[in-house]
Structures are given as structure tokens and as C-alpha cells.
Amino acid sequence: MASSKKKHASSQPCVIPGGFTVLPLQFSSDSVAQHKLYVKEHKVRAEKSSHRPLDRTLFVLNIPPYCSQDVVKDLFSQFGSVQSVEIRDHPGSSQDSGPMLSKLFKPAEKRGFKVGYIVFQNSSSVAAAKSHPHDVPLVVCTEQRPVRTGVHKWIQQYTQSFIRSDKLQQLVDSFMGGYDKRKEEEAERQRKEAEQEQEDEEGWVKVTRGPKGAKARPHSEKANKRTLQKEIQKKKRKELMNFYTWQHRNTQKEHIAELRKKFEEDKQRIALLRAQRKFRPY
Structure with a gap:
């Protein structure tokens, strides 16, 4: 009975101060050394991005360099269906500004331990990852998922660095097509704004309700310039008035x-005349 209790106690998850759960990571099944991952449910009040839902996102620390995005997705798929995986150099808010660039247009990634945000399909997967026993390691390299290291890894990366000219041209055409489309949409938006700001014969500007969250512009560029000129003239008149005052x-x-x-001079002169007795008031 004592041995069974001890075995049951060792299968419990290991939680460290800060609310992080320790997940052991083993490169292969015959490896002796283990690496530690620290996972925690992602709960940030300032995070308003829909790409990281608070109830289905797992925050992971200490991801080793040999674990790529696909490897991390396969490792955590045993806890449930993974929707997306985001690996970053430092923790922070998600950056979704701008189009998604190909790896050919991105700078070389830094080699080092990183952090990750794993979004599951169900919230129960987060609880399953947090309750994983600390004496059952996650295996990175398996027969179904081989991971190359050392010289074999560099040879593979060097081979993959070459790209066929037709594939490169296809990627460039796709990127430039999206760029031209965004430019056309921006020009169309500016044209519509310019039409809305045009004045009629009496100098009035038609104000319409814009999209949700956008502020309407009741004044045109000409009206803004006239208002600015009036303010400058008013300021000059005020300065001139102050100067004359x-x-x-x-x-x-x-x-x-x-x-x-x-x-004072008259007082001194009168005093002198009195002293000389030549004061003649009449």
C-alpha cells in the first residue's frame, strides 16, 4: 500500500510559485537529460486580441531552440486539438499589423530559448496540460516526428535555403498583388473622403455618418485654412494691441x-531764492 501511495503522489503535476506547471521535456526516448517547460494559463487583462482568447490560451516558457513551431504544435496536440501556435523571443502583446510575410522576406530568427502562446480548440485542453504529471516527459524526437540536430540540422537548413526561381516568382507576385490591392483600397478611401469634404456654392460641407468608430469631418481643407488664417490674424492684432498699450x-x-x-527743480530754485532773500512772490 505504501508503494502505491508513493506512486500516486509522484504522478501529480508539479506547480511552482507563480502558478507555473512544470512539464518535463526529453529529446528522445533513450535520452537521459531532461529539459523543463513552464506552462500557465494566459490571463492578461490588457490583452484584447481575438487571436489569444483568455480561456483557451496556454503560455509556455523556456522553449528550446530545437523545438520549431510544428514540433511544439505536435507536442501539445496530445492535450487536445491545437488551433494556433505563436513563438516569440519575448512575451508581449500580439502584433497583427501588416500583411503576413513569407520567410524569404523576414530577417533571420534569433537562436535561443523562447516563449510561446498555444491556442487550443477547447478550454479543457488547457486544464489537461496543466494537470500533466511531472514524471512523464514529453518526447520531442520520435519515429513519426524526427527532429534533426547538429550537422544534419545545418545541412537540412542549407539545402532548404535554396528556392526555385518559379516558386520565388510566385511568392513575389502574390505579395505584390496584395500590396497593389491595399494601395487601391487606400486611394479609394481617400477619394471618398475628398468627395465628402467638398463645399457647395455657399461654403457648406455635407456631413455624413461614417463607419463604426470613425469620426466624421465637418470641415473641409479650405475651411480649415480659413479658420487658421483667422486665428493667426487675431493673434497678430492682439500682439499689436499689447504693443501699443x-x-x-x-x-x-x-x-x-x-x-x-x-x-524738484522748482523746489530747489525757490529754496535758493529764499536763502538769498530775493524771493518776490508778487
């Missing part, structure tokens, strides 16, 4: 100073 105040101060100076 400053000049008028300085003139008053100089006049008062002259009167005080003349008053």
Missing part, C-alpha cells in the same frame, strides 16, 4: 517722471 504706459511713466523732475 505697452508704449502708452511707458509714455505716461516718462511724462510723470519729467513732471516730478521739474517739481
